[in-house]
Amino acid sequence: xxxxxxxxxxxxxxxxxxxxxxxxxxxxxxxxxxxxxxxxxxxxxxxxxxxxxxxxxxxxxxxxxxxxxxxxxxxxxxxxxxxxxxxxxxxxxxxxxxxxxxxxxxxxxxxxxx
Amino acid sequence: xxxxxxxxxxxxxxxxxxxxxxxxxxxxxxxxxxxxxxxxxxxxxxxxxxxxxxxxxxxxxxxxxxxxxxxxxxxxxxxxxxxxxxxxxxxxxxxxxxxxxxxxxxxxxxxxxxxxxxxxxxxxxxxxxxxxxxxxxxxxxxxxxxxxxxxxxxxxxxxxxxxxxxxxxxxxxxxxxxxxxxxxxxxxxxxxxxxxxxxxxxxxxxxxxxxxxxxxxxxxxxxxxxxxxxxxxxxxxxxxxxxxxxxxxxxxxxxxxxxx
Numbered sequence: 001x002x003x004x005x006x007x008x009x010x011x012x013x014x015x016x017x018x019x020x021x022x023x024x025x026x027x028x029x030x031x032x033x034x035x036x037x038x039x040x041x042x043x044x045x046x047x048x049x050x051x052x053x054x055x056x057x058x059x060x061x062x063x064x065x066x067x068x069x070x071x072x073x074x075x076x077x078x079x080x081x082x083x084x085x086x087x088x089x090x091x092x093x094x095x096x097x098x099x100x101x102x103x104x105x106x107x108x109x110x111x112x113x114x
Numbered sequence: 115x116x117x118x119x120x121x122x123x124x125x126x127x128x129x130x131x132x133x134x135x136x137x138x139x140x141x142x143x144x145x146x147x148x149x150x151x152x153x154x155x156x157x158x159x160x161x162x163x164x165x166x167x168x169x170x171x172x173x174x175x176x177x178x179x180x181x182x183x184x185x186x187x188x189x190x191x192x193x194x195x196x197x198x199x200x201x202x203x204x205x206x207x208x209x210x211x212x213x214x215x216x217x218x219x220x221x222x223x224x225x226x227x228x229x230x231x232x233x234x235x236x237x238x239x240x241x242x243x244x245x246x247x248x249x250x251x252x253x254x255x256x257x258x259x260x261x262x263x264x265x266x267x268x269x270x271x272x273x274x275x276x277x278x279x280x281x282x283x284x285x286x287x288x289x290x291x292x293x294x295x296x297x298x299x300x301x302x303x304x305x306x307x308x309x310x311x312x313x314x315x316x317x318x319x320x321x322x323x324x325x326x327x328x329x330x331x332x333x334x335x336x337x338x339x340x341x342x343x344x345x346x347x348x349x350x351x352x353x354x355x356x357x358x359x360x361x362x363x364x365x366x367x368x369x370x371x372x373x374x
Contacts, residue, residue: 002260036289107147109141112138
């Protein structure tokens with residue numbers, strides 16, 4: 001699983017932000033993850049506990065916001081909730097849909113201690 | 115308790131250990147978690163473009179026939195195009211040795227315990243593996259239908275293989291991977307007569323359920339069935355890629371000179 005690698009990349013960004021703002025430490029890290037991001041949130045949370053050690057974010061908590069899975073249909077224009085393996089338009093059945101939300105793998109914000 | 119390293123936090127008291135500290139400041143970042151990888155991938159892509167090379171990332175479960183596909187592709191196109199291969203495996207040089215036996219340059223990345231290639235590994239390989247003179251670079255990713263989908267390597271096209279013995283519901287089980295594909299290949303089609311459970315129509319329906327309109331081709335590296343369509347796809351992709359580079363560089367028509 002690649003969640004540890006994702007966490008390590010996340011913490012390098014967090015450390016860069018903390019260094020740039022000359023913070024004393026990091027209290028919390030907020031991320032936003034969609035069901036199609038390709039990471040398991042439970043594994044990411046476990047990996048975070050390992051990856052944060054030895055960084056300026058050691059002792060910080062990871063706050064995960066879950067992004068909804070939403071598609072918009074090019075054929076009928078409907079905007080609907082969808083499932084990861086079912087991204088057709090739930091209204092008209094067209095496979096011609098666009099993902100509005102659901103593949104986010106985003107560092108939203110960092111709570112810094114000064 | 116120690117408030118700097120988290121050493122006293124156990125699963126039982128974890129939820130109490132992180133009471134928000136008064137006097138903290140939230141700094142908005144809004145960057146992709148893998149921004150660092152994406153930056154390296156963009157660098158790789160620029161490097162491929164400078165050499166006019168089309169980079170194709172092959173992804174699949176272990177044993178879906180990626181290396182066999184490459185061997186058959188080299189036999190079919192090796193005279194017309196100069197092909198190079200970067201191999202990703204946890205261990206061994208076996209796949210690179212198979213490609214070199216076909217007279218094609220191959221570079222093996224052994225990832226150790228890492229379940230995927232990332233842009234930095236490919237970047238390091240490019241230092242040792244000259245692109246000059248190549249037309250198509252195949253990057254054979256580590257066999258895995260989960261992790262490789264998250265890491266951009268700088269490739270221009272993702273090709274995902276689904277072999278007949280794996281079952282026709284793989285696109286439904288691994289939507290992230292199959293959504294990333296620009297082309298899906300149903301491989302080992304010579305086994306269709308003996309594995310009647312596999313229905314290519316059902317496999318395609320699962321793919322379309324992902325709102326994917328990419329082409330799906332059926333082929334067998336062993337019998338050669340469907341290989342011509344795959345080779346035509348590669349020819350078209352290379353021509354399109356070169357035309358795009360030609361426009362970007364202000365050269366009409368035929369694209370970028372090789373070997374620069």
